[in-house]
Amino acid sequence: MHQLLSTNPVVVQFTRSSSLRGKAKTLVGPAVRRILHHYRIHDHDIPASGPKKNVLKHDVLSFIDKKELQPVPKVKTPPAVPETAPADVISKPSLGRGEKFTDIPLTNMRKTIAKRLTDSKHNIPHSYVAADLQADKLTALRKKLAKDGVKVSVNDFLIKAVGLALRAVPEVNVQFKNDEIIRIPTVDVSVAVATPNGLITPIIAGADRLQVSDISAKIRDLAGRAKINKLALNEFQGGSFTISNLGMFGISNFTAIINPPQTAILAVGGTRLELGNDLTPHSLFSLTLCYDARAITELDAQRFVNHLELLIGNPDTMITDTTRINVSNIDLSALL
CATH class of the missing domain: 3.30.559.10 (Chloramphenicol acetyltransferase-like domain)
Known part of the structure; x- marks a missing residue:
């Protein structure tokens, strides 16, 4: 079980991000931070080439390309159901989920x-x-x-x-x-x-x-x-x-x-x-x-x-x- 998890790059990225939280370099721009978030990687693992030892966007992209990483998919959390909701409401899927809409052009x-x-x-x-x-x-x-x-x-x-x-x-x-x-x-x-x-x-x-x-x-x-x-x-x-x-x-x-x-x-x-x-x-x-x-x-x-x-x-x-x-x-x- 442990070996299977360790070979999954998504899990590895997430585990590394969680374990190293709090050790982030302070000189990270918004664009870099957004990429790090999407890929669930930590700037501590990326060689910095900035003038003040800060991680640049080029450094992150090179790291992603070298490791052949993919963005971590977003996990959708279902809406919370009140504890007092009736049983039939809890068992049924939320209304509107999966509905398709049609655009009707104006005459x-x-x-x-x-x-x-x-x-x-x-x-x-x-x-x-x-x-x-x-x-x-x-x-x-x-x-x-x-x-x-x-x-x-x-x-x-x-x-x-x-x-x-x-x-x-x-x-x-x-x-x-x-x-x-x-x-x-x-x-x-x-x-x-x-x-x-x-x-x-x-x-x-x-x-x-x-x-x-x-x-x-x-x-x-x-x-x-x-x-x-x-x-x-x-x-x-x-x-x-x-x-x-x-x-x-x-x-x-x-x-x-x-x-x-x-x-x-x-x-x-x-x-x-x-x-x-x-x-x-x-x-x-x-x-x-x-x-x-x-x-x-x-x-x-x-x-x-x-x-x-x-x-x-x-x-x-x-x-x-x-x-x-x-x-x-x-x-x-x-x-x-």
Whole structure:
């Protein structure tokens, strides 16, 4: 047994290093010390040729070459298992050991999205207005419509409400190009849709004048074709405002990044129940308007959110024939 150990160069190196610890020459540079550590050899065994009897890198390399030594492999120590760990945890190997990872290159769409959103967050002064909207009447109306065979989602009503609010507050229905604010004559609402290739924003053109049921049919058609890359350019490029609704995925509230040249985006969270002052449960959801402070004032942003609050709180106003409605006659801004 002893003879077998003595013929193993790795063991010989390690034994020599251990037995001579404490007798090291003091003049050993970092590079030399690193090599000595990797090969588990001691500078005491190496003839020194330095001006002050110190071991040089050349001396170590010559010694290694002469002895035909190999680096000592590193010994990996398994992670310690707490004494109180269950028996099944101790017997199983650590999770993640031996797993393989795959690098997935970005698609051109994801590269473009990443670049545009990074530029937007870096160059556009993002400001925010947040609010909690009561949705009790909206929920009741949707149930009533469902009994009549009309199935529309909260998102469909939101698109309609945003369209009407943009018509009532045209100061928010703008784009920002070449350091100029551009008023958009139509109300075209973009809706963020997740696809296998990345996020895309199909446009509901003339959202302020469409019936909620028409909006529902149109968004289903656009979202379906977006997921199979069948949209025309004019169906997802442009628009005057964007809605990003993550409430359907269980997100309660969040902030979004403006998609230039648009100047605003609405982040919508999921519906939740809360007790009111009268201790009765109320249905609420949170939204956050993110707007470009260069193009939209804080007052106009707040007016826009207040109009949304009024429309969602009174959803009956959104299911009439909106092609005949003149918002200027209603004068919702007078509520401010």
